[in-house]
Amino acid sequence: MAEEKKRRVSVSIQVEASAERALAAFLEVEQIKQWWGAARGLVEPRRGGVWPAAWGEPGQSYRFAVSGVVKSLKPAARLRLDPVVYFNHERGIFGPMRLTLMVKERDGRTRVRATQEGGGDGPEWEWFYETLKPGWKESLANLKRFLEK
Secondary structure: OOOOOOOEEEEEEEEOOOHHHHHHOOOOHHHHHHHHOOOEEOOOOOOOOEEEEEEOOOOOOOOEEEEEEEEEEEOOOEEEEEEEEEEEOOOEEEEEEEEEEEEEEEOOEEEEEEEEEEOOOOHHHHHHHHHHHHHHHHHHHHHHHHHHO
16 A cells, blocks of 8 residues: 655744734634735634635635634634635635644744645645645735734
8 A cells, every 4th residue: 555645834934923913813804804815704713613715806706715614723822724625716626634823922023834734646736735835935924014014
């Protein structure tokens, strides 16, 4: 039996903001719209709550969507979504995966780390993970600009 390839991307950035404020940016829909550019979202910030967000032009169908279930939430520390499913209008549906967002504050600065893991094999999954790391880098850079303005 072939050994299964473990798929994982982990990206971090340091921001000039409190850990509470940094994690809140993932928990409040209006903030998600502002820094991440989502068109719509719904967040139930509790264990078992839903966490979907969609991107696309108003009045048109969604181009991308992510949906997850809050597996754990520790204020000013961690948000884990599991399972997570990603919908791409051109490439299909990817999942299930796990997304962990960690924030750690030190001396008025906070390290934000996004770790996404899981998934399958094949060319579509290769494409997905090749785009995931630069995608998270860009997203966290947007988060930094948003939190530091």
